[in-house]
Amino acid sequence: MLPNEAPRDFENLKVLILRRAPELPRRLAQIATYALHNPNEIAFGTVASIAQNAAVQPSALIRFAQAIGYQGFSDLQEVFRHRLRDNVLSYDERLQQLREHATSATKSTLIFDGFAEASEKSIESLRQKLDPAELERAVAMLAKAETIYLVGLRRSFPITSYMSYAFGKLGIRNNLVAAIGGLAAEDVSFATEKDCLMAISFTPYASETVALSQNAAARNVPIVAITDSPFSPLAAATPIWFEIQEANFEGFRSMAATLALAMTLTIAVAERRKI
Amino acid sequence: MLPNEAPRDFENLKVLILRRAPELPRRLAQIATYALHNPNEIAFGTVASIAQNAAVQPSALIRFAQAIGYQGFSDLQEVFRHRLRDNVLSYDERLQQLREHATSATKSTLIFDGFAEASEKSIESLRQKLDPAELERAVAMLAKAETIYLVGLRRSFPITSYMSYAFGKLGIRNNLVAAIGGLAAEDVSFATEKDCLMAISFTPYASETVALSQNAAARNVPIVAITDSPFSPLAAATPIWFEIQEANFEGFRSMAATLALAMTLTIAVAERRKI
DNA sequence: CGATAAACAGAATTTTTATTCCATTTTACT
DNA sequence: AGTAAAATGGAATAAAAATTCTGTTTATCG
Numbered sequence A, B: 001m002l003p004n005e006a007p008r009d010f011e012n013l014k015v016l017i018l019r020r021a022p023e024l025p026r027r028l029a030q031i032a033t034y035a036l037h038n039p040n041e042i043a044f045g046t047v048a049s050i051a052q053n054a055a056v057q058p059s060a061l062i063r064f065a066q067a068i069g070y071q072g073f074s075d076l077q078e079v080f081r082h083r084l085r086d087n088v089l090s091y092d093e094r095l096q097q098l099r100e101h102a103t104s105a106t107k108s109t110l111i112f113d114g115f116a117e118a119s120e121k122s123i124e125s126l127r128q129k130l131d132p133a134e135l136e137r138a139v140a141m142l143a144k145a146e147t148i149y150l151v152g153l154r155r156s157f158p159i160t161s162y163m164s165y166a167f168g169k170l171g172i173r174n175n176l177v178a179a180i181g182g183l184a185a186e187d188v189s190f191a192t193e194k195d196c197l198m199a200i201s202f203t204p205y206a207s208e209t210v211a212l213s214q215n216a217a218a219r220n221v222p223i224v225a226i227t228d229s230p231f232s233p234l235a236a237a238t239p240i241w242f243e244i245q246e247a248n249f250e251g252f253r254s255m256a257a258t259l260a261l262a263m264t265l266t267i268a269v270a271e272r273r274k275i
Numbered sequence C: 001c002g003a004t005a006a007a008c009a010g011a012a013t014t015t016t017t018a019t020t021c022c023a024t025t026t027t028a029c030t
Numbered sequence D: 001a002g003t004a005a006a007a008t009g010g011a012a013t014a015a016a017a018a019t020t021c022t023g024t025t026t027a028t029c030g
Helices: A010-023 A026-037 A039-044 A047-054 A058-067 A073-087 A091-101 A107-129 A132-144 A154-169 A184-189 A207-218 A233-237 A256-274 B010-023 B026-037 B039-044 B047-054 B058-067 B073-084 B091-101 B107-129 B132-144 B154-169 B184-189 B207-218 B233-237 B256-274
Strands: A148-152 A174-177 A196-200 A223-227 A240-243 B148-152 B174-177 B196-200 B223-227 B240-243
Touching (some): A010 A073, A026 A039, A026 A047, A026 A058, A039 A047, A039 B073, A047 A058, A058 A073, A073 B039, A107 B107, A107 B132, A107 B256, A132 A196, A132 A223, A132 A240, A132 A256, A132 B107, A148 A184, A148 A207, A154 A174, A154 A196, A154 B154, A174 A184, A184 A207, A196 A207, A207 A233, A223 A233, A223 A256, A233 A240, A256 B107, B010 B073, B026 B047, B039 B047, B039 B073, B047 B058, B058 B073, B091 B107, B107 B256, B132 B223, B132 B240, B148 B154, B148 B184, B154 B196, B174 B184, B184 B207, B196 B207, B207 B233, B223 B233, B233 B240
Parallel strands (some): A148 A174, A196 A223, A223 A240, B223 B240
16 A cells, blocks of 8 residues: 555545545445445444445445555544535525625636526525415326326426426326427327326417417316416416526526426325325 | 424524523533534534533533433434535425424425425535536537537436527537437437537436447547546546536435536537637 | 455454433522 | 532443454455
8 A cells, every 4th residue: 555545635535536446346346436426424424324325234344444545434434524524514604605705717607606596596486486285286186197298398398308207217107298390289189188288388488388288278188387477378278387487697597496396296296196 | 391392403403502592501501602603513523522622521411412302412413413414304304394393384395395405405515516627628628519419318318408409599509319219329420529429427327328428439529428426437438527416305316406507518608609 | 167365244342432320519599 | 608409520331333353255366
């Protein structure tokens, strides 16, 4: 072992682990991966608890620590703890710090800060406005559906595609309506009163989304909508809808709040179904 | 002592300590002050070390913890530690907190709160870790590309599809690689050294994404990657990559930080091109 | 394919750490 | 000021945790 192994700060430790990992035995390499993935777990856990979570023997943790140059696991753990000791501030403290500093060096980080802040604002604002009763009704309606049809184009497509992925994972039948070659209309025409349509659209409202929703509404297909204004054509056509006003940065709207709501609906529906 | 003392979250604990401090015996009040001033010390120290720093006897710490309603010092310490973990409060903890506050809420809003919190934490954590120089390099590389190839499957697909939409709006030539019918490989095989590949993948890494990236790397196509660990196969194959560890709620990872970074890259590239 | 060394799991042991107990001091009250 | 109750310090004990050790398995090399 070379001199000056066993760094006392986290950054160098990370480098060390990365460098040594490939040449470590299987089980120890597994621990290396786990450690970088779950630094907080290492910082707070006990040898026994970490061993359990990482699916290794307690003794392997000590061997790992010693293999990369520490005296024992506790010695290594110190470094993980140290990182949290001075660095991590509470939320409020961090936000505070940010406003005071605003030391974004480059143009790119300015942009990132802008989006980060827009995201946080959007989520905070939705959190305050979101009506629990409305949410419950939407969840109930979606949970009852045989098939959930997901309609969202352009800006909204990432959201519906996420929902489709998550519903799929959760074993909930869904149909991601993709407007390729104008076939969208046919997809949705299969929807019945026993299904449910989830429509997402923001200004300027994509005409297909609006048309599909109105068509579905006319055929008594239940609809849940996410949109950005009570004047949206989606709101007009739909008894259950959520208003989300995303904060924007330089004209580019965040999507954080919409995404959070989409995830909520997805999981809540799955939970509801389980009962 | 009223029922339901002993909060499990730091915010309420702070309130409790402040409320009880005036009526506590001298030595215990001293500990109360010390605890509020040195939360990290409480979180990481041992009874003996904290006692020394706070100039009290070890037993006083246990008495303090019990006096404000905890079973022992370790029980109290848990709360101080929890604050530093980036784990979002779980269901149970939220329900608990709710009972303490006597606020009415539905299951769905609990889920929403969970995702909102996870999103905020993820973004904050990325904000701290994001390296401006790395970001600049990524932007420069993407800005130079004739065509930007976007690769991301499953969980990552919403992100790449958003980027594709935004790039399109901004008049930046891009190619959203969709792995439909195994055609993805052909798409990317057109990429040359003058283009750039943007690859996004998280555990468990989609094999197509990894294969495409490696293939592109072998042909000297510049690559920018977003992934969740230095051990990720994407990190190995790529000189420029970003590590994002999204906080999760009940096992479902937020995507807020990834999305914010994606938006940043998109806009920053457009800005760079304008010059 | 067999021998040797490395890696490993799990139990045993040692060390560290939290908690309890009790004698002494301080405080509050008459 | 005297007494009872509460608070405190510090040692003793109990609990928990880290580390070491040993027999067994797995990999490596001839």
